Amino acid sequence: DSGVTQTPKHLITATGQRVTLRCSPRSGDLSVYWYQQSLDQGLQFLIQYYNGEERAKGNILERFSAQQFPDLHSELNLSSLELGDSALYFCASSALAGRDTQYFGPGTRLTVL
Amino acid sequence: GESVGLHLPTLSVQEGDNSIINCAYSNSASDYFIWYKQESGKGPQFIIDIRSNMDKRQGQRVTVLLNKTVKHLSLQIAATQPGDSAVYFCAENEVTSYDKVIFGPGTSLSVIP
Numbered sequence: 739d740s741g742v743t744q745t746p747k748h749l750i751t752a753t754g755q756r757v758t759l760r761c762s763p764r765s766g767d768l769s770v771y772w773y774q775q776s777l778d779q780g781l782q783f784l785i786q787y788y789n790g791e792e793r794a795k796g797n798i799l800e801r802f803s804a805q806q807f808p809d810l811h812s813e814l815n816l817s818s819l820e821l822g823d824s825a826l827y828f829c830a831s832s833a834l835a836g837r838d839t840q841y842f843g844p845g846t847r848l849t850v851l
Numbered sequence: 852g853e854s855v856g857l858h859l860p861t862l863s864v865q866e867g868d869n870s871i872i873n874c875a876y877s878n879s880a881s882d883y884f885i886w887y888k889q890e891s892g893k894g895p896q897f898i899i900d901i902r903s904n905m906d907k908r909q910g911q912r913v914t915v916l917l918n919k920t921v922k923h924l925s926l927q928i929a930a931t932q933p934g935d936s937a938v939y940f941c942a943e944n945e946v947t948s949y950d951k952v953i954f955g956p957g958t959s960l961s962v963i964p
Contacts, residue, residue: 740894769950781895781940781954794950828894835950837883842894 741765742843744829750849756817759846763810763831769793770812771832771840772804776825787812788835819850863961870928872958874941877922883944885952886915886926890937898926898939928960936962 741764751757763770772784774797783796787806798804801819806812816823826845832838864870876884882903887895899910901917901924908915914927928935938957945951 740896742894771950771952780956783951783953786950788950794948796951830894837900837944839897839900840952842896844892845894 740841740843742829742831742841744827744843744846746846747844748847748849750851751819752851753819753821755819755850756815757819757848759814759816759827759829759848761812761814761829761831761843763812763829764833764841767831767833767841768810769832769835769838769840770806770810771830772798772812772814773828773830773842774825775828775845776822779825781828784814786835793835816848821850824848824850860956861959861961863963864931865963866931866933868931870926870931870935870960872926872928872939872941872960874924874926874955875922876924876941876943876955878943878945878953879922880946881943882946884915884917884924885942885944886913887940887942887954888935888937889940889957895940931960931962933962933964936960 743762745760768789771786775781784798786794804814828845830840830842832840885900886898889895901908901915912929917924940957942952942954
């Protein structure tokens with residue numbers, strides 16, 4: 739158990755809908771990272787927050803957004819969902835920003851029908 | 852664009868033998884590399900990392916070798932056990948963005964009892 743929690747574990751929704759994925763980092767960790775893992779794209783970095791502020795951005799679509807709250811939990815919002823958004827979404831946390839070991843949560847499996 | 856890739860998508864080894872998983876990278880500016888293990892149904896788990904000022908780093912039963920001349924790194928697992936069966940990812944950290952990690956496509960390791 740990495741200490742990172744993600745909810746929900748599974749999510750099934752329809753195209754065009756909007757969903758919110760939630761992540762609670764390990765106790766004391768200030769950085770939160772979001773990744774998307776799909777069969778054709780592999781594991782892709784989406785975005786990182788550090789102590790409430792956006793710090794790095796990767797291949798995140800404009801339909802997706804994220805935020806980190808004062809209690810350091812983070813939410814990833816996916817809107818106008820398409821079939822291709824079906825994937826595993828992982829959250830990871832690290833104590834600091836930069837080259838600090840990232841601890842991954844168990845993931846949220848999103849299925850868009 | 853530049854990316855991290857793996858030579859072998861699948862690898863089968865006999866229990867007790869040593870495993871070698873290879874990874875090629877193309878971004879000469881990358882100076883930090885990480886190996887992750889992902890078991891079925893779980894998030895990636897940090898195994899070991901290495902910085903570009905090193906050629907070799909050892910952990911418990913694992914060794915990472917870095918050859919900057921040919922942009923290649925490998926993960927060696929000694930006395931492979933059934934619990935080592937998983938997908939292994941190499942990842943690189945760009946020097947221009949300390950927080951963005953780029954993952955390779957992964958190699959599936961299967962240990963034969």
